[in-house]
Amino acid sequence: MNTQLPFIIPILVSALATFLVRILPYYVTFLDRLPPFLSRSLRLLPIAALGPLIFPGVIVDFPNRWYAGLVAVMVSSLIAYRRNGMIIPILSSILVTYLLLL
Amino acid sequence: MKAEQQLTFRQGCIEGSPIFVGYFPTAMAFGLVCRDLGLRIWEAVLFSVTNFAGSGQFLAASLIRSGSILLEIFISVLLVNLRYSFMGAELSRKLEKGIGGIARVLLAHGTTDEVFSVAVLHRLPITKPYLAGLELTAYLGWVSGTAVGFLVGMVLPSALQMAVGVTLYAMFSSLLAQEFRQKGLNVLIIALISASLNSFLILVLKWGVGYSFVLSMLTASFLGAWFITEEEYRA
Numbered sequence: 001m002n003t004q005l006p007f008i009i010p011i012l013v014s015a016l017a018t019f020l021v022r023i024l025p026y027y028v029t030f031l032d033r034l035p036p037f038l039s040r041s042l043r044l045l046p047i048a049a050l051g052p053l054i055f056p057g058v059i060v061d062f063p064n065r066w067y068a069g070l071v072a073v074m075v076s077s078l079i080a081y082r083r084n085g086m087i088i089p090i091l092s093s094i095l096v097t098y099l100l101l102l
Numbered sequence: 103m104k105a106e107q108q109l110t111f112r113q114g115c116i117e118g119s120p121i122f123v124g125y126f127p128t129a130m131a132f133g134l135v136c137r138d139l140g141l142r143i144w145e146a147v148l149f150s151v152t153n154f155a156g157s158g159q160f161l162a163a164s165l166i167r168s169g170s171i172l173l174e175i176f177i178s179v180l181l182v183n184l185r186y187s188f189m190g191a192e193l194s195r196k197l198e199k200g201i202g203g204i205a206r207v208l209l210a211h212g213t214t215d216e217v218f219s220v221a222v223l224h225r226l227p228i229t230k231p232y233l234a235g236l237e238l239t240a241y242l243g244w245v246s247g248t249a250v251g252f253l254v255g256m257v258l259p260s261a262l263q264m265a266v267g268v269t270l271y272a273m274f275s276s277l278l279a280q281e282f283r284q285k286g287l288n289v290l291i292i293a294l295i296s297a298s299l300n301s302f303l304i305l306v307l308k309w310g311v312g313y314s315f316v317l318s319m320l321t322a323s324f325l326g327a328w329f330i331t332e333e334e335y336r337a
Binding site for chain 2 (some may be wrong): 002014021026039043047048051053058060074076078080085086089090092094101
């Protein structure tokens with residue numbers, strides 16, 4: 001934690017970024033004419049985002065038991081791979097982490 | 103206008119109800135994350151009201167936790183949500199003409215992956231009431247789920263609270279597993295590239311989390327677009 005801003009500021013900054021990309025296509029048309037390589041890259045962004053959202057955070061966030069988070073996400077991935085929905089994988093991983101941190 | 107009366111507000115609400123059901127538990131997870139971050143309940147709800155974007159919100163929460171600066175949050179969220187621009191471009195082509203002002207702004211705010219994929223299935227021009235019903239139903243699921251998740255977090259036993267820190271990662275890894283199942287091995291390769299690069303930048307080069315995230319994500323996307331030549335992906 002560096003400077004501790006009131007939470008409302010980053011929340012609104014995030015909202016602004018989200019709103020801009022949503023309203024943009026209603027006012028411009030160049031989005032339909034992007035080169036194929038570029039538009040393919042842009043469509044891959046959400047997938048490419050998932051890797052850095054998990055690593056290295058999942059390991060460094062649990063300094064006492066570095067493997068706790070890792071085991072937990074392996075459990076949630078396995079469950080999520082087999083069935084739709086998020087809540088069971090998430091609850092299972094919380095339980096696993098809890099047991100590993102005991 | 104008369105010819106397109108099939109797509110009513112009611113129809114939108116009906117088609118939005120499965121989205122409500124899907125959003126609610128995911129938003130509950132987000133509510134839990136917010137509580138874990140130290141937000142108050144109105145801040146968590148405001149988060150969902152003003153952002154209404156699953157992965158964007160989880161990303162922003164994760165960056166707030168790591169103490170990222172505002173510019174890093176802005177750029178990262180913008181890039182993760184850039185797909186909404188492409189969805190909006192397609193939606194706006196199919197939308198009935200003559201919607202402007204506040205209505206247009208509100209309808210744009212309701213663009214999400216799920217709303218988009220339901221709405222574009224129609225061959226009729228998409229009407230304002232229909233899209234409003236569809237988006238509103240999804241929106242209510244997302245916002246109410248956030249509040250309920252936050253409240254559930256308040257009654258969790260304190261021993262469990264520590265473990266809740268894993269929620270974000272469980273969420274992202276579940277998303278990844280589901281993408282992998284639907285779209286195949288390329289998903290894992292791209293995620294592996296971005297995860298490795300991000301770990302290297304942060305742990306070895308001691309970069310800030312936000313910029314490291316942006317560079318890793320962009321690099322993996324470009325590499326992915328380069329080695330995936332077919333039209334394998336529908337965002």
